[in-house]
Amino acid sequence: MLLIPCPYCGMERPELEFRNGGEAHISRPLDPSAVSDADWAEYLYFRSNPKGVMAERWRHVSGCGRFFNVLRDTVSDKFLAVYRAGEPRPPIGAEGSSA
Amino acid sequence: MPDAAVALRSPLERLALPAGDRFALAETPPAARFVFRGGEAARAACSAAFGAELPARLGLGGERERRAALWLGPDEWLLIAEGADSASLGAEIEAALVSAPHSLVDVSHRQIGLLVSGPVAARALSAGCPLDLHLSAFPVGMATRTIFDKAEIALWRRGATAFHVEVWRSFAPYLVAALAEAARGAPEG
Ligand SMILES: [Zn+2]
Numbered sequence: 369m370l371l372i373p374c375p376y377c378g379m380e381r382p383e384l385e386f387r388n389g390g391e392a393h394i395s396r397p398l399d400p401s402a403v404s405d406a407d408w409a410e411y412l413y414f415r416s417n418p419k420g421v422m423a424e425r426w427r428h429v430s431g432c433g434r435f436f437n438v439l440r441d442t443v444s445d446k447f448l449a450v451y452r453a454g455e456p457r458p459p460i461g462a463e464g465s466s467a
Numbered sequence: 468m469p470d471a472a473v474a475l476r477s478p479l480e481r482l483a484l485p486a487g488d489r490f491a492l493a494e495t496p497p498a499a500r501f502v503f504r505g506g507e508a509a510r511a512a513c514s515a516a517f518g519a520e521l522p523a524r525l526g527l528g529g530e531r532e533r534r535a536a537l538w539l540g541p542d543e544w545l546l547i548a549e550g551a552d553s554a555s556l557g558a559e560i561e562a563a564l565v566s567a568p569h570s571l572v573d574v575s576h577r578q579i580g581l582l583v584s585g586p587v588a589a590r591a592l593s594a595g596c597p598l599d600l601h602l603s604a605f606p607v608g609m610a611t612r613t614i615f616d617k618a619e620i621a622l623w624r625r626g627a628t629a630f631h632v633e634v635w636r637s638f639a640p641y642l643v644a645a646l647a648e649a650a651r652g653a654p655e656g
Contacts, residue, residue, distance in 0.1 A: 378524065
């Protein structure tokens with residue numbers, strides 16, 4: 369089973385306790401009424417869906433219950449880094465991508 | 468708040484629970500239960516008022532006399548007070564926390580406790596719980612929220628071969644049946 373390190377529990381836990389929460393670091397426009405339809409649609413519906421390293425939100429729903437962020441390689445399914453909600457994305461880029 | 472006029476009924480009352488040397492299931496005594504949430508100041512004040520230390524991080528449950536505080540999340544705990552009246556205990560805790568922002572929710576009637584014991588207890592739990600339950604990974608006293616198949620549970624190790632499982636009432640008959648079935652085929656050790 370895939371083990372995911374939870375930054376709040378401080379240990380690796382089985383993936384069955386987690387839910388994926390979609391792409392990370394997407395912020396809601398502060399004033400939605402000032403945003404064009406195209407930009408609003410961009411915020412609501414469009415995600416990067418990369419082949420390689422992706423920043424994602426995960427929730428340890430059947431554990432500590434908390435949301436946190438990870439860098440996951442979508443090719444290998446490897447978790448390259450985990451970090452707490454609100455922390456900046458760690459500097460891991462294309463070099464983390466592997467086949 | 469639970470209605471005192473409603474008689475307490477176990478969701479397991481018509482079920483035959485396994486009771487042997489290899490494997491036994493028993494419902495734990497009635498208890499007042501709360502989910503408590505708050506910051507560090509609230510944690511300290513609640514520990515003092517409740518009588519058992521609310522652990523600051525994942526690990527061993529805090530226990531004193533018949534009260535236990537299990538870490539569920541960074542600002543979330545499950546409080547279990549065996550034999551206590553939830554209304555008066557809740558009022559006592561609230562009184563000690565007037566200056567500390569917090570949330571205290573009475574969940575006494577939401578879930579029950581199940582004592583899972585015997586040499587195949589860990590094996591039976593492992594049929595549905597993906598955690599590593601070896602003593603070196605999950606020592607005596609450790610407590611956490613986790614899952615058993617599709618049922619969310621809180622798991623608290625009471626001894627090398629004994630576990631306290633907190634499960635929501637409506638999932639309890641399912642959990643009992645699944646554990647009993649798993650224990651039938653489980654090798655010891
Ligand atoms: Zn966690």
